[in-house]
């Protein structure tokens with residue numbers, strides 16, 4: 001029986017969650033946009049148009065639990081902007097999911113896709129559930145009913161979901177199958193690109209599973225090259241050991257020779273001053289569904305993660321993890337660069353502390369764009385009926401994300417600003433240019 005079956009309905013609308021200095025995460029995202037808009041002198045009409053998402057879709061749908069009872073769930077899909085192409089972005093299953101969070105995440109997708117030069121705009125969706133409290137059969141029914149409820153609000157050439165926190169390739173293949181059986185039966189195989197992040201056997205791309213973590217490492221490598229910093233002598237700490245954090249750690253340690261000193265996930269925080277065997281941790285975590293109890297490290301208190309002396313900090317968990325409370329500790333621990341594997345992990349107050357202390361920032365819209373970049377590769381492969389080799393995917397990812405890094409760096413110098421603002425300016429410039437060319441209908 002599902003643990004949630006008898007619990008209070010999980011569809012209670014949640015009030016926006018305040019984030020250091022802001023009423024909601026969306027206000028935080030808007031403030032990042034406004035700062036970049038000020039720096040670049042963005043046209044006031046464009047500022048207005050880009051201040052809200054185009055569409056906010058909320059669906060309520062019933063799902064039968066394994067014990068025969070029903071839950072009424074609330075699902076979101078926010079379509080932020082599509083001037084550059086189809087809406088694109090993940091689907092999140094997490095207890096914190098709420099409208100303002102999804103709006104922020106959708107806005108960041110617009111900037112992320114623009115910065116990477118993709119023919120996509122921003123979207124994001126989610127359901128406010130804790131997926132660990134549901135059985136596989138319940139998750140399948142939840143996903144299929146949600147997809148059905150979204151109906152033609154998603155589509156292979158309109159709005160293309162992908163995995164995010166709490167969802168994975170299995171979730172995507174259920175979405176694809178439901179969409180195809182509902183709307184695309186006559187075109188089964190030409191509609192597979194309604195979602196990306198599918199298993200390879202269902203039309204997914206080689207290298208999509210590792211893509212966000214790999215992209216994070218490629219941006220760290222670009223930073224290291226710019227700063228003439230030797231990654232084989234570097235130490236790092238990762239917060240979050242899910243898809244992004246685990247692959248980033250594995251690749252940074254395994255391919256670049258950096259040393260992982262500490263890691264944290266929802267099960268615990270571990271530390272080893274001599275370095276953690278990342279391959280062993282990766283296997284342990286896959287088996288135990290968490291890093292707690294890993295024999296090759298010691299357990300430490302949650303907040304002590306920020307005290308670990310290291311060169312590179314990779315927040316790869318949830319939003320607003322790095323605030324004015326722990327940023328001074330992070331500065332004191334000697335961190336040289338914060339590489340945002342997660343979306344929105346750093347508040348503007350913490351950003352300012354880093355800028356003042358000379359700590360570099362590889363912002364989320366650049367640092368974690370590897371996922372959506374390889375999603376784009378998957379989408380084009382599906383459209384062409386093609387299947388690229390892993391080495392091709394990796395090479396194309398490296399080229400595209402390094403190019404985005406270089407363009408953002410050029411704007412950092414041109415506008416004499418910090419890493420986040422420069423990346424935002426670069427992203428907004430492309431969207432603004434597209435609006436100027438097309439004009440506003442009618």
Ligand code: GLU
Nearest residue numbers: 089090162164371372375
């Ligand atoms: N959820 C991921 C992100 O936040 C990937 C989105 C995608 O592949 O469309 O970037």
